[in-house]
Amino acid sequence: MTNPTNPNEKDPRLTTIDAETGETVFEQASAKHTADITEAEVVDAEIMGADTDDDSDLGDGDLGDFDPSALDPNMFAGVQEMMDKLQRSDDLERENNDLKGRLARLAADFESFRRRTADDAADARNKGTADAAEALMPVYDDISRALEMGSADPAKLIPGMQNVVSKVLSVFERLGLSATGKEGDTFDPQWHEALQVVDGDTDDTVVQVFQTGFRMGDRLVRPARVVVSKKA
Numbered sequence: 318m319t320n321p322t323n324p325n326e327k328d329p330r331l332t333t334i335d336a337e338t339g340e341t342v343f344e345q346a347s348a349k350h351t352a353d354i355t356e357a358e359v360v361d362a363e364i365m366g367a368d369t370d371d372d373s374d375l376g377d378g379d380l381g382d383f384d385p386s387a388l389d390p391n392m393f394a395g396v397q398e399m400m401d402k403l404q405r406s407d408d409l410e411r412e413n414n415d416l417k418g419r420l421a422r423l424a425a426d427f428e429s430f431r432r433r434t435a436d437d438a439a440d441a442r443n444k445g446t447a448d449a450a451e452a453l454m455p456v457y458d459d460i461s462r463a464l465e466m467g468s469a470d471p472a473k474l475i476p477g478m479q480n481v482v483s484k485v486l487s488v489f490e491r492l493g494l495s496a497t498g499k500e501g502d503t504f505d506p507q508w509h510e511a512l513q514v515v516d517g518d519t520d521d522t523v524v525q526v527f528q529t530g531f532r533m534g535d536r537l538v539r540p541a542r543v544v545v546s547k548k549a
Contacts, residue, residue: 498541
């Protein structure tokens with residue numbers, strides 16, 4: 318309690334309440350009581366100060382005298398191992414995402430390449446067909462004229478057809494084809510197909526051609542079907 322005359326000083330009087338009248342009675346405090354009060358206030362102040370310091374320390378997040386070496390080594394090692402695994406997991410996830418992106422780009426590039434290749438092949442086939450048809454158109458014209466002439470005079474049909482055959486062979490040569498299988502040639506199984514073997518003066522000689530063959534460089538387009546002689 319403060320002194321009514323001076324708020325900055327303790328009131329030395331004791332406060333009691335009269336049982337009969339209910340009024341407050343001020344009495345002079347004894348020296349011992351004053352000393353007791355003073356000691357109690359000091360203890361309370363110390364306790365309050367200690368609480369304030371503790372709260373301030375906790376609020377600031379200070380761990381005080383925490384010693385990491387006091388932890389269980391096995392537990393510390395387990396925590397460290399778990400952290401390493403988490404780090405490796407993050408690295409693997411980033412690597413996996415990177416690989417997925419690269420794979421998607423490669424798949425897109427391959428699909429584009431496949432489409433371009435298919436388009437180029439189709440264009441090449443169409444161009445080859447158009448070139449061959451254009452080269453054979455004069456042959457068609459000659460056959461039509463030979464038939465017109467042969468219908469009026471059959472004797473003229475044979476020379477006309479011979480002319481057509483010569484023109485076809487000329488067209489094949491321009492396309493890179495060459496005929497194989499002529500009478501007198503040596504039989505070659507790479508280009509010839511023997512349909513029959515007959516007695517003759519020499520071995521492996523083409524004596525008759527049933528069907529002319531064609532080749533394009535080292536590639537066989539169609540084998541020549543021939544009759545081959547064999548010494549008796």
